[in-house]
Amino acid sequence: DGGITQSPKYLFRKEGQNVTLSCEQNLNHDAMYWYRQDPGQGLRLIYYSQIVNDFQKGDIAEGYSVSREKKESFPLTVTSAQKNPTAFYLCASSIGSLDEQYFGPGTRLTVT
Amino acid sequence: AQSVSQHNHHVILSEAASLELGCNYSYGGTVNLFWYVQYPGQHLQLLLKYFSGDPLVKGIKGFEAEFIKSKFSFNLRKPSVQWSDTAEYFCAVNPGSGNTPLVFGKGTRLSVIA
Numbered sequence A: 001d002g003g004i005t006q007s008p009k010y011l012f013r014k015e016g017q018n019v020t021l022s023c024e025q026n027l028n029h030d031a032m033y034w035y036r037q038d039p040g041q042g043l044r045l046i047y048y049s050q051i052v053n054d055f056q057k058g059d060i061a062e063g064y065s066v067s068r069e070k071k072e073s074f075p076l077t078v079t080s081a082q083k084n085p086t087a088f089y090l091c092a093s094s095i096g097s098l099d100e101q102y103f104g105p106g107t108r109l110t111v112t
Numbered sequence B: 001a002q003s004v005s006q007h008n009h010h011v012i013l014s015e016a017a018s019l020e021l022g023c024n025y026s027y028g029g030t031v032n033l034f035w036y037v038q039y040p041g042q043h044l045q046l047l048l049k050y051f052s053g054d055p056l057v058k059g060i061k062g063f064e065a066e067f068i069k070s071k072f073s074f075n076l077r078k079p080s081v082q083w084s085d086t087a088e089y090f091c092a093v094n095p096g097s098g099n100t101p102l103v104f105g106k107g108t109r110l111s112v113i114a
Helices: none
Strands: A004-007 A010-013 A019-025 A031-038 A042-051 A054-056 A065-066 A076-078 A087-094 A107-111 B010-014 B018-023 B031-038 B044-050 B057-058 B064-068 B073-078 B085-097 B106-114
Touching: A004 A087, A004 B073, A010 A019, A019 A031, A019 A087, A019 A107, A042 A065, A076 A087, B010 B018, B018 B106, B031 B064, B031 B073, B044 B057, B044 B064, B044 B073
Parallel strands: A010 A107, B010 B106
Antiparallel strands: A004 A019, A019 A076, A031 A042, A031 A087, A042 A054, A065 A076, A087 A107, B018 B073, B031 B044, B031 B085, B057 B064, B064 B073, B085 B106
């Protein structure tokens, strides 16, 4: 059963802590993406990766970091430098950057 | 920078009413166009896409969209909505070449009432 998994579904952290969100895909897609979804803001791109060991900043990369050591995995770290980290985070993948994206179920992060 | 505008933030319709959600983009070259839907509590999923060919595109669940190049538009339509169409709808665009990822609009929340 192919797809994208994100874990956990809900995550709670104290301010000042780094937290890593998991994203795994078994679709054999080259490209992977991280978005942040806030009410009324749509999806804003944080980072994307078109191939293993390479990634680019999106529109709102400040306070976030990623790695792409394996094709199927693209973890996102929300650092303590991110000023407003509470949000819904979506991971997606696609065959290539021009193709349709497939989305995971999302992780809702709450930082207090 | 490329941008995507969805004119309606929240649309409320009665069941069986017709739906049209607007989407305009700013990119002037060849584009790939998408509509995604996010039902309450579910994954974002693709409704339909346009890459080339017939500008009237049919998608799942009776949705369709028309690409009008001269108007930089890709409006989503459905002749008769159902309560189950209640969801958030996102238009997305990327250039038809290069490595630029999708740009999403801010979304339109559709509420269908009985």
